[in-house]
Amino acid sequence: MNxxxxxxxxxxxxxxxxxxxxxxxxxxxxxxxVPSQSYRYHVLEDLVKSKLLRPYRRDKVxxxxxxxxxxxxxxxxxxxxxxxxFSGSVRTNGYASELPRRxxxxxxxxxxxxxxxxxxxxxxxxxxDLFGTRTQPQNSQxxxxxxxxxxxxxGDAAIKIKNARMTGVLLAxxxxxxxxxxxxxLMRRAPASELRTRALLSEFIGRRMAIPSYAGRTAEAILxxxxxxxxxxxxxxxxxxxxxxxxxxxxxxxxxxxxxTPQGDALLRLLMGSAAQSALHAALLDTLQPKAQPGNFAxxxxxxxxxxxxxxxxxxxVRIQSFALGLGSRGLSGTVIAFDFQADAxxxxxxxxxDVRALSFEKTRRLLEI
Numbered sequence: 001m002n003x004x005x006x007x008x009x010x011x012x013x014x015x016x017x018x019x020x021x022x023x024x025x026x027x028x029x030x031x032x033x034v035p036s037q038s039y040r041y042h043v044l045e046d047l048v049k050s051k052l053l054r055p056y057r058r059d060k061v062x063x064x065x066x067x068x069x070x071x072x073x074x075x076x077x078x079x080x081x082x083x084x085x086f087s088g089s090v091r092t093n094g095y096a097s098e099l100p101r102r103x104x105x106x107x108x109x110x111x112x113x114x115x116x117x118x119x120x121x122x123x124x125x126x127x128x129d130l131f132g133t134r135t136q137p138q139n140s141q142x143x144x145x146x147x148x149x150x151x152x153x154x155g156d157a158a159i160k161i162k163n164a165r166m167t168g169v170l171l172a173x174x175x176x177x178x179x180x181x182x183x184x185x186l187m188r189r190a191p192a193s194e195l196r197t198r199a200l201l202s203e204f205i206g207r208r209m210a211i212p213s214y215a216g217r218t219a220e221a222i223l224x225x226x227x228x229x230x231x232x233x234x235x236x237x238x239x240x241x242x243x244x245x246x247x248x249x250x251x252x253x254x255x256x257x258x259x260x261t262p263q264g265d266a267l268l269r270l271l272m273g274s275a276a277q278s279a280l281h282a283a284l285l286d287t288l289q290p291k292a293q294p295g296n297f298a299x300x301x302x303x304x305x306x307x308x309x310x311x312x313x314x315x316x317x318v319r320i321q322s323f324a325l326g327l328g329s330r331g332l333s334g335t336v337i338a339f340d341f342q343a344d345a346x347x348x349x350x351x352x353x354x355d356v357r358a359l360s361f362e363k364t365r366r367l368l369e370i
Contacts, residue, residue: 011043016052016070018112020085021122024056024063026106032113059099063106080125107181110260111167111224115145117265120170130208143172143272161200163193169201170222172272174213176205177222184226186237186245194251220254228259231345235321248321257315263341263361269370271314276368284311284337297326303335312338312346313359320349327353
């Protein structure tokens with residue numbers, strides 16, 4: 001079985017592989033795959049000169065698409081991995097000119113870049129055939145990411161969730177997530193479809209995978225945005241005039257917001273690692289008091305004065321909202337503990353109502369080896 005792409009390929013191969021999966025690669029996805037601007041320019045220029053990649057611009061939006069030569073080369077090199085992507089009416093075999101469809105490809109490519117950078121398996125030959133009927137690879141391992149179009153192999157059941165906005169499903173060892181990309185603005189949403197998607201996939205994955213830690217668990221959500229600057233708007237949103245834009249409506253009990261940055265990558269690795277999470281939680285509790293009773297709003301501990309403390313390093317929008325509402329309705333003050341790159345967004349969310357304590361992200365990352 002092939003290993004995850006990040007560990008076996010060059011920057012050029014990563015760019016081509018991601019473009020193969022999403023159909024059209026955005027400049028932002030390319031910048032995540034090849035962070036150095038000068039080296040990225042060299043990589044993209046060389047791929048274009050080699051007639052493996054071609055720039056495409058329409059409606060003032062630029063992207064990169066594989067050429068026929070690139071598709072043939074990839075298929076010859078690894079038919080199990082690429083042949084199905086470039087045959088028949090598969091979306092990545094043809095190209096769209098409509099802007100909404102191109103933007104969906106861009107958002108998917110950005111998520112795929114994150115997954116590859118985090119060592120998550122994304123190709124069909126390196127993960128279990130969860131939603132299909134083909135022979136499953138031996139020694140299939142987690143974490144693995146399944147594209148939304150792979151879910152369509154469920155057949156008639158998938159018709160009920162065709163309007164869902166997720167880019168795919170991430171399976172981690174202890175839990176699983178529906179993954180969304182809101183970009184730089186509030187994404188459009190289809191509430192009924194998202195609810196049906198969560199219910200269908202929670203039941204299906206829990207039964208099909210037969211992983212003990214999945215038993216009785218429902219899907220959580222990961223929401224990726226361009227930066228932490230968007231976080232306050234996400235919590236303040238009421239969905240717009242027609243409720244067609246993002247807002248917290250109770251579909252998910254947990255929704256973690258990650259910036260599309262190296263810090264977001266490390267946060268994703270932390271969300272996928274139960275041992276690292278337990279170590280961080282224990283360290284944070286060391287100087288605090290345990291909760292005397294569960295209470296009916298989200299918090300994790302009490303400070304020296306008995307005020308509620310929320311651990312917000314995972315930036316769970318649902319728990320942050322619950323904490324804010326709980327403090328406000330009771331006239332309480334409290335403390336939020338999060339990473340330094342999240343602190344400014346939390347201060348804008350809470351104002352003067354809470355004390356935001358910032359953990360050094362780099363120090364924590366090194367200690368937890370994420």
